[in-house]
Amino acid sequence: MKKGVLLVNLGSPESPTAKDVKPYLDEFLMDKYVIDVPFLLRALLVRGIILQTRPKKSAEAYARIWTDEGSPLIVISKKMHQKVEQMVDVPVALAMRYGTMTILKGLQELKDQGVTEVMLFPLYPQHAMASTTTILVLAEELRKEHFPEMTFTIVPAFYNKPDFIQALANSIKKHLEGFDYDHLLFSYHGIPKRHIRKTDVTKSHCKIDGSCCNTPSPAHEFCYRHQCFETTKQVVKLLGIPEEKYSQTFQSRLAGDKWLTPYTDVEINKMPEKGIKKLAVVTPAFVADCLETLEEIAMEANEQFLHHGGEEFMAIPCLNDEDEWCGVVANWVKDWSK
Incomplete structure (x- = not known):
């Protein structure tokens, strides 16, 4: 063969x-x-x-x-x-x-x-x-x-494969060199909450609350939400980023459904009033830059952050062809x- x-x-x-x-x-x-x-x-x-x-x-x-x-x-x-x-x-x-x-x-x-x-x-x-x-x-x-x-x-x-995590962490570190950021935001593509429940092979584990993603379960093999949190957790551990200096959100929602929260645009708009003036955003649900990273984050989110009082914004590129x-x-x- x-x-x-x-x-x-x-x-x-x-x-x-x-x-x-x-x-x-x-x-x-x-x-x-x-x-x-x-x-x-x-x-x-x-x-x-x-x-x-x-x-x-x-x-x-x-x-x-x-x-x-x-x-x-x-x-x-x-x-x-x-x-x-x-x-x-x-x-x-x-x-x-x-x-x-x-x-x-x-x-x-x-x-x-x-x-x-x-x-x-x-x-x-x-x-x-x-x-x-x-x-x-x-x-x-x-x-x-x-x-x-x-x-x-x-x-x-491959959300938790060590070599993927290492490549992602190295890429983030490289792009952050010289940028004295106040906060690093991990923004993942959003999906409806019902998709999480539909992919739950146990049919009972996923409650989409504060605990299920951290409680070991066979459901995690196909759980998008758990896998996003795990990617973030492993990258910040590798980079040594303190808990108060990063957060995770979900972008690209459609109206009319209950989607994964917190929402990227809502959170970014609130950051300047919390003292976050220099923001870096990484989008680890994508391996190649696209409409959701280039237009929605690097342009739209950037404009909104500055409009609400932010001073500097960095959209970290995807892994692309590194x-x-x-x-x-x-x-x-x-x-x-x-």
């Missing part, structure tokens, strides 16, 4: 225009693992309400971060893919869950190189329905329909492909 790797990230519209953003949002928001309500209700919400106004607003946000090379997420992911590919001896393909760089194309690319055993690698440190699960489910459907000769080895959430991070991924591939 010939081995190969498929790296999978979120995806991007083809251009920062409402015309291209609309089908991308339709594919994304109509995913039953993203908006997990019955199809007819989901269609009513997405196609009857959200897509009537959201594409124009989202296109404006994408236009703020778009580069001459294209979508930052795609550009960065391609650079990371190329570096990893050069470090290993097996074929490596790159795909996106949504958009034109499909998982189907990625698997076909590997098949064309004779690959029959695939390391399926969702590029998400923490496990969530709306990110990891939807990739794994679609990939398995495509495998059964188009590539029955293939087998998959799934890369689980050599150490690419080396970590390459080592995982090498260990698997021996």
